[in-house]
Amino acid sequence: MSAIRLMFTPQVRPVALAAALLLSGCALGPTGEAPATPRPAQYAVEATPAALGPQEARQTFVLGQRSVPQWWRAYGSPDLSAWVEEALRSNHSLAEADRNLASARLQLRAQIDESLWPTIDAVGQAQRQRALGLPNIGPTTNLYNVFAGQIRASYTFDLFGVERFANSALAAQVDAQSYQFDAARRAVAANVVISAINAASLRAQVADTERLVALADADVQELQRRLALGAVSNDEVLSARASAQSLRASLPALKAQWQGARHALAVLMGRTPDAAPPDLDIASLKLPEQVPMTVPSELLKQRPDILAADAALKVAAAEQALATAEMFPSLSISASFGQSGFSWAKATSGAGAVWGLGASLTQPLFHGGALRAKRDAAKEAYLAAEAHYRQTVLNAFQNVADSLVALTQDADALQASAAARTASEQGWRNAQRRAQLGAYPASAARAGERQYLNARLGEIRATASRMNDTATLYQAMGVGYETPAHAAQAPIPAGGDSPPVR
Template sequence: MRMAALAALGLVLAGCALGPSGKPPAMPEPVRYVAGPAPDAAPAGSPDLVAAWAPDASWWTAFGAPELDALVAEARAANPDLAAARRRLEAAREALRAQTGATELPSVDLGAQAARQRALGLPLELPPPLPELPRTSIYDTFVGQAQVRYAFDLFGSIRERNRALADRVEQQAAQWRAAREALAANVVSGALTLSALQVRLRILEAVADGLRRDEAESARRQALGAAPRAAVLDARRQAEAVAAQIPGLQARALAIRHALAVLLGRTPDQAPEAIPFERLALPARIPVLVPSALLAARPDVQAAQAALRAAAHDAGAASADLFPSLTLTAAMGRGGYDWSSAWSPGGALWSLAGGLTAPLFHGGALRAQRRASLQGYAAAEDDYRSTVLAAFREVADALSALEQAGAAQAAGDAAAGAARGVAADAARRAALGAVPPSAARAADRQADLAELDALDIRAQRLLDAVRLFHALGAPA
């Protein structure tokens, strides 16, 4: 008995080592995300990039617009796709509880049966003068019993499958967190793009209005014989060329508003208005995760880790299928041809059975399944490596874009400031009669175009900050 117990214990312990470990493969951590030397000094107005070990939970508040915070909160509460993903996650968790309870604990069932039936009698030839027995009989049966069934998980096949399912549920939870953060990033990016687009529309409308005034002035000069007809046509061409850009931009702005409405769970006719661009500010401080902390914060890396663990448990289950399985079944109850006989001492019923099944020949299917699961585990390791490298790349791209955009914004703002100075000088000279009004409008138009370039850089810088926040992951 002692030897048998030790052997059984060895079998159980052996089942714990039938599959791979499921630990993530070692990955090199970069010293810094971006290739090349670090910049000597950040341009003026650049955010302060500080090392951090945990991501910012509500990073969108750093842009300083309460309207933006309200949009993100509404999207997280009302987005139907996110709600559906949450429901599916809860359904997967309940399915895990169902499978765990059905496979790791004994199953107990109660049953009761009452039947009335007619059976054929035995065709016996009896010698006379004994009367002939009836060849059919009608009788009742009453049976009630409890049945217990339990499968002993000697080599861990059941345990490994349940753990694999649990890891896949965790993978689904990480994917839900990734979808939740992607929704916030999409809402913030859409709102920022819409705000910048409204400013662009205002500037272009001002430029088109100035060009139409140039056209009217050229037409008056032509009527006086002071300007050729070609000058009028050229002014009209420029005005219409700028005006032709406005309908497309208006349609794009409406499309962004409609997309935001859907993200918020609204109908397109209830689309939100644009946030005034001047209320949006580049975050003054961005906590940048160190590489080791990034791997713990990114939901896609967490999902890859869960998938790797699930693949390891699948391999363990496939290995355990090569060994015997033991099942115990027991039943106890009462039965009889009437209620009184069922509850009599003679009506007791019971059964006890144990079954041991060992795979002998399955045409190589079990070993092939094990090899397939090991290949699946190797593929999960490769997927994990790819996910980690992609995470490092996304952070590096966002950081480099934010750093380069700082220098571009400094140059763009300087160019816009110089153009505004030229426009102010031209306006003063036009007021003194030194230059015609068209010259002042031309200088003002050049200043507007320089402001458009600076606006594009500022808007892109805000979007780069959103991209960096999103790349850094979210709290679990």
């Protein structure tokens, strides 16, 4: 932009400055482009291993691959896949968000149409009025009718982009809302998977705990018989009875968690709690063997929360430009044509033709500093949106890193608990065979079974945690983001987004 020195009087300086800005193409606000953010080589403090777990429960990470949207199919359960798809169709919170998004798109369409075209209205008027007459001239009051019919049109020229920036801000808000809707869909899918896994896990835990209670009751009964024979003391019986009651006391809370998981699953699917689907068998669920791993630089393009923060940044940029544009002149024209008269006959005759044509140019001069304060507030809001974007990116990296660490620890825990369950099962089977041969007492077989059941409870919990954390990682990765069907599609008037800053 070439430097031109002109002398302006105080009266014409605002208009001249506005014209200079218009002709030079200087921007009224920032571009709204996402600021530079860190690009870590890896997500967590420690590098993610290429594979986790033993061969029979191995999970590999494919770096640089984007996962398919329907990631829940990797669990190998047709029932689970059907439940997720039912939830995506029938969840009422998603339906509400979908309708709100559709409403926002229509509001954007209405605002754009209103700013692009002139407004034309037909006005009909019929009035009977009473007016005071002039003193000492004629009657003291006058009664008369007024009939009028007009076509009125008006149009405001968008000299400095007030309407354009307002449209850009609203379009970016619709984009942010569409990303939030997509994030809600992904959250519902993940919650259905996690709720189904938790329900299956808790059902298995309840069954094993009930068996533990039955074994403890059998121990109490045997000790009572031995007490009657004088073979054991009463303290041993009381201790066994206390252990059995402690186990029994843990069942109600476990059952409440189980039923709560089933109820949550039903509501996610748009059903009433009593219509919850039957539990899955956790042993029938397949641990996803290959988990796609998006590189950090690509994560920014597919996480809906990051995309929503980017859209919010564009909203703030457009609003800053809008606040600046409101400080410059606005030009409006209006026209009207119609018929008017004091009687219906005169109003419809050629003598009743009326018309008007006008134009107005408004330049804000003094608003008590409100316009400048509004522009400064918009600048601060833009800086806040930048900070929010940066923090959202860091939170996303942390979310993925935590999920990877949890999966690593889950694999170790599952491997150890599986080994404990295998060893305890072998010991129990040996004790059971010896008890059948009379070499071991029945209590020894029950003790071996108790050890096995406790080890299996640990394995069940570790299996559920690993499957749940895998679902969390899928969600954290953004799951191969694709533009939602309801994303803003309405066109923006000529000029598009804010021009670049100079």
